[in-house]
Amino acid sequence: MRRVWVPYVLVLLAVAASLGGLAVRPATGAPQSTVDYVIVAGAAGLRWDDLDPHRTPALWQEASRGSIGWLSVRSARRVTCPADGWVTLGAGNYAAYPRVAGAGGCETPKPDLDQPDAIGANIVNQRNIVRDNQDGLPYGAVPGALAESVRCTVAVGPGAAIAAARPFGRVDKYRAELPPDPANLLSDCVLSVVDLGTVTGSGRSRAALVERADALLARVVAARPARSLVLVAGVSDTDRSSRLHVAIAEGEGWNGGWLTSAGTGRDGYLQLIDLAPTILTALGKGSPEKLIAGRSATVVPGKPGDVADAVQGDHDADRRASAQRGVATIFFTVLAILQLVLFALLVPVMVRARRHSGPKGPALPAPRVVAAVELALIAAALAIPAALLADASPWWRSAHPAWVFGIVTGALIVAGTAAIRLGPRYKRTLWPMGAAAAFGAVVVGLDLLTGAQLQLNGVAGYSAVNGARYAGVGGVGLGVFVTGLLVLAGCLAHGVRKPFRPLVVVVLGGLGVVMVGSPYLGADPIGAIAVTAGVCVAAALSTGGWLTFPRFAWSALAGLAVTIGFAAVDLRRPALERGSLGRFLTELASGSAGPALQRVAAANGEALLSSPLTVLAVVGAVMIAFCQFSPWGGLNRLFGLHPGIRAAFAGTTVATLIAGVLGGSALTVAGAAAAALVPTAVLTVLRVLLHAADRTRPEGETDGPGGPLLRRPALTRVTTSPKTRPPG
Incomplete structure (x- = not known):
């Protein structure tokens, strides 16, 4: 009886360890020193490659003295134009500004301003802007939430007026242009917003706009009041392409480091919505919890002394992110096409490999064909892990990044395929599947342990420009990682005694839950909950048999216990330190979760229709269905011989x-998992079919051009009485 209970006790310990790993969160960092004044100097379109120590001395000096970072200017629109950026800054949430009908590109901000006195101004249609964001967009943004949180604001320029206007449209103090001596103006209110202009175009015309913005900033810095914080931000894009922009914070307590926030979780990266809570925190004020979605910025050490070494050349994140978008689309589209063609060519091979019960049937595929097919399937399964490794190379700096990335990825695929093929256990049925799964899990796991550097702005990762994720594991990496762990657990479980198989699955699966959910590593609590559910199902099925109701109930209770425990710990934290699960449950309890659900549904719809990974998921599902339900399939036979593999699939x-679905990426995670799993699953099915022995032919009949068929003794039915039947 002790031996019977040992696996269950160990499983409970693994679950407890998983919950403990999820509950631990890193410190959010000590708040920066408070100041008496904050000056926001914004320039739409300003990027780090615009800065130069000679042409833009003021910007360069502020970047050298202050803390810096890459600013993601995501707003409520796919492309953030200048007016969208300014209104998002003032809302502290993803907002949008009305577009001019028929406008093809981004326009210079031109708010409908009314100046009834010589002090302030009114944005006439501000109430309509607030209503459109509240009713027509799923983010619940309130333009003017930042201005409403402070006593008084100053705005200089049309863009600044959009950011500094209150929800009812009033701008407390407004100047169309910066006066010759702005010292008195900048000290009138605790918050001043200055529009440095819009930086657009290229070449000499762009350089002139940057120099003009630098000159205005120099005047602002020279006239700043004592105990003030200057925030310099490239608040938006200026064309139809999305880029990363400048973020600088310079003032007492904000010098010499990287900017970061709990919203990004990545040193050196900040969101546009983080500027509003940063301003309020610096002024010693609290952020309105239900209005402002951003997180206050903090400073972490590690910034190089030279600005060029920090953000240009090999560390130009904007250039890498721009190259990533195009190459990622090409890579996954080509991968989907190649896997579709490969599976289509495999169908006749599998039909011929299926041994028929009758005396005649198609000849077996030639050994050379089988060997070539196996190598092609292994290569297909290694494509995404190889692409992740290829992101360690500076392919994005090439004049032809797609070609360089393809060559590097192809070389890594060939090397990985050769390593699996030359393995001493290659002839074993489960070796290719287990080795490929382990390769994918190890690559993603090592990347998470080293800070997910390969996934950030990587082809097989995520782009900081999109503003969805900046740290931890992405959807593609999650699909490869969970597939690798569960398939590896299924292969290893085949070599242990039946009662201990759930232990193997739960130990490896628990490791995956911790790595995915830990804020130090994967930083994806929703993904951790999903992995918990998958591990519970796999553990329940690992000993064989069907997914009965008691098994389902126990696995669901285990997953629910981990989820509830993690949620309870998350809800006990302060509101601004909660993870995505805690924030969602808080919104659900307050009745304000509707916009969050709407955002997830919209993101799922967009990802479903636009991502090549959807094609990979569908193609993989069709191939698995063929292998399981067609007369020539062999997946059920594989599941019968190796129940751990069936558990891993489930x-x-x-x-x-x-x-x-819960993460808003539709079939992205499933598509990555299918790309890594289905090819080696088909290979294993093919091996099972080729090793089957249920075909019988007359003695001496040959198997076509391949040579004589191995002769077997004739099958004879023997009838025995109960008394003479041998035992067993």
């Missing part, structure tokens, strides 16, 4: 679908 399906 757990992977549950985990990836839940992670994709």
Whole structure:
């Protein structure tokens, strides 16, 4: 009886360890020193490659003295134009400004201003802007929330007026242009917003706009009041392409480091919505919890002394992110096409490999064909892990980044395929599947342990320009990681005694839950909950048999216990330190979760229709269905021989679908999992079919051009009485 209970006790310990790993969160960092004044100097379109120590001395000096970072200017629109950026800054949430009908590109901000006196101004249509953001967009943004949180604001320029206007349209103090001596103006209110102009175009015309913005900033810095913080931000894009922009914070307590926030979780990266709570925190004021979605910025050490070494050349994140978008689309589209063609060519091979019960049937595929097919399937399964490794190379600096990335990825695929093929256990049925799964899990796991540097702005990762994720594991990495762990657990479980198989699954799966959910590593609590559900299902099925109601109930209770425990710990934290699960449950309890659900549904719809990974998921599902339900399939036979593999398939399906739907990425996670799993699954099925022995032919009949068929003794039915039947 002690031996019977040992696996269950160990499983409970693994679950407890998983919950403990999820509950631990890193410190959010000590708040920066408070100041008496904050000056926001914004220039739409300003990027780090615009700065130069000679042409823009004021910007360069502020960047050298202050803390810096890459600013993601995501707003409520796909492309953030200048007016969208300014209104998002003032809302502290993803907002949008009305577009001019028929406008093809981004326009210079031109708010409908009314100046009834010589002090302030009114934005006439501000109430309509607030209503459009509240009713027509799923973010619940309130333009003017920042201005409403302070006593008085000053705005200089039309863009600044949009950011500094209160929800009813009033701008407390407004100047169309910066006066010759702005000292008195900048000290009138605790918050001043200055529009440095819009930086657009290229070449000499762009350089002239940057120099003009630098000259205005120099006047602002010279006239700043004592105990003030200067925030310099490239608040938006200026064309239809999205880029990363400048973020500088210079003042007492804000010098010599990287900017970061709890919203990004990545040193050196900040969101546009983080500027509003940063301003309020610097002034010693609290952020209105239900209005402002950003997180206050903090400073972490590690910034190089030279600005050029920090943000230009090899560290130009904007250039890498721009190259990533185009190459990622090409890579996943080509991968989907190649896997579709490969699976189509495999169908006749599998039909011929299926041994028929009759005396005649198609000849077996030639050994050379089988060997070539196996190598192609292994290469297909290694494509995404190889692409992740290829992101360690500076492919994005090439004049032809797509070609360089393709060559590097192809070389890594060939090397990985050769390593699996030359392995001493290659002839074993489960070796290719287990080795490829382990390769993918190890690559993603090592990347998470080293800070997810390969996934940030990587082809097989995520782009900081999109503003969805800046740290931890992305959807593609999550799909490869959970697939690798569960399939590896299924292969290893085949070599242990039946009662201990759930232990193997839960130990490896618990490791995955901790790595995915830990804020130090994967930083994806929704993904951790999905992996927990998948691990529970896989553990329940690992000993064989069907997913009975008691098994389902126990696995659901285990997953629910981990989820509730993690949620309870998260809800006990301060509101601004909660993770995505805690924030969602808080919104659900207050009745304000509707916009969050609407955002997730909209993101799922967009990802479903636009991502090539959707094609990979569908193609993989069709191929698995063919292998399982067609007369020539062999997947059920594989599941019968190796129940751990069936458990891994079930757990992977549950985990990836839940992670994709709840995370707003639709079939992205499932598509990555299918790309990594289905090719080696088909290879294993093919091996099972080729090793089957249920075909019988007359003695001496040959198997076509391949040579004589191995002769077997004739099958004879022997009838025995109960008394003479041998035992067993």
